[in-house]
Amino acid sequence: MIMKKLMMIAAMMLMSIGAFAQDGKFAIGADFNYLIDKDASRMAPGVKVQYEFVESFRAEVNFKYYPKKDCVSSWNVNANIQYIIPVTDMFRVYPLVTFGVLGSSPEHGDSSSAFVFGGGAGAEYFLTENVKLYLDAIYQYGKKDGIKVVNNPLLSLGIAYAF
Numbered sequence: 001m002i003m004k005k006l007m008m009i010a011a012m013m014l015m016s017i018g019a020f021a022q023d024g025k026f027a028i029g030a031d032f033n034y035l036i037d038k039d040a041s042r043m044a045p046g047v048k049v050q051y052e053f054v055e056s057f058r059a060e061v062n063f064k065y066y067p068k069k070d071c072v073s074s075w076n077v078n079a080n081i082q083y084i085i086p087v088t089d090m091f092r093v094y095p096l097v098t099f100g101v102l103g104s105s106p107e108h109g110d111s112s113s114a115f116v117f118g119g120g121a122g123a124e125y126f127l128t129e130n131v132k133l134y135l136d137a138i139y140q141y142g143k144k145d146g147i148k149v150v151n152n153p154l155l156s157l158g159i160a161y162a163f
Helices: 002-019
Strands: 025-035 043-056 057-069 073-083 090-104 112-126 130-146 147-163
Touching: 025 130, 043 073, 043 147, 073 112, 073 147, 090 130, 090 147, 112 147
Parallel strands: none
Antiparallel strands: 025 043, 025 147, 043 057, 057 073, 073 090, 090 112, 112 130, 130 147
């Protein structure tokens, strides 16, 4: 059931990006994520889709899956808006704001999810006209029923193909 909800949220986010799309650039990518926590840091693979809908503004939807650790696996679906600042033809930086859903599935017990939001910055370097490396640093925060579920920085390192 939770996976159906997750897929529905991701599909709605992707459709909303296309709803205001006129002309621009798409990019798809894969990344390695590291959630920094003093008690239980976690690593996760991830994927993302980006759309530059206006010059200097880009929307992104990403998904991360945190494999089982201490009998709990987690996932994170986020949408963010980025303001792109070109430094050179090959190098760009961007501040971003993000919001999304963080879910967890304990081995024994009920699955849960919570709304998360945050902000951060990133940088990307184009290796070719279409292939870029990127690094994002994001701070996420979220509560559920008054209890903090995430309050951590997240680092993402990845590669994307722009078309």
